[in-house]
Amino acid sequence: MKRKTGIVVFTHGSRRKEGNELLVRLVERLRERLGCEEIEPCFMELGKPPIPVAIKRLVAKGCNHIYGYAFFLVPGSHLNEDIPFIFEQTLKKHPGVTWEISPPMLEYPAMLGFVADRLHTAL
Numbered sequence: 001m002k003r004k005t006g007i008v009v010f011t012h013g014s015r016r017k018e019g020n021e022l023l024v025r026l027v028e029r030l031r032e033r034l035g036c037e038e039i040e041p042c043f044m045e046l047g048k049p050p051i052p053v054a055i056k057r058l059v060a061k062g063c064n065h066i067y068g069y070a071f072f073l074v075p076g077s078h079l080n081e082d083i084p085f086i087f088e089q090t091l092k093k094h095p096g097v098t099w100e101i102s103p104p105m106l107e108y109p110a111m112l113g114f115v116a117d118r119l120h121t122a123l
Contacts (some may be wrong), residue, residue, distance in 0.1 A: 005062050005066070037061075041054070049096075059094050
């Protein structure tokens with residue numbers, strides 16, 4: 001069977017609606033830029049849709065691999081424990097669907113340049 005990857009871009013979520021809307025708009029732009037409809041925004045809590053709903057949407061579209069892009073800066077208990085548990089529980093009813101979660105954003109070398117550019121403007 002050919003692998004079809006769906007992507008969930010997730011963050012913790014905020015009580016402030018406008019905070020959650022930023023992620024939704026980012027995903028809309030990513031869909032356009034990448035020419036891919038199998039990208040869903042979602043939230044661990046405090047926002048909608050929750051991660052399980054987004055995963056189920058992708059599985060319903062025929063995705064048999066789910067890549068979770070963590071919009072988290074650093075590792076912590078949410079990223080190392082809570083999120084994998086949510087993925088495992090959600091996909092229990094979908095045997096054969098594999099998954100993986102990205103490392104936190106500060107592990108990417110490009111983040112140094114991004115932060116340095118932002119700080120340069122402050123200096």
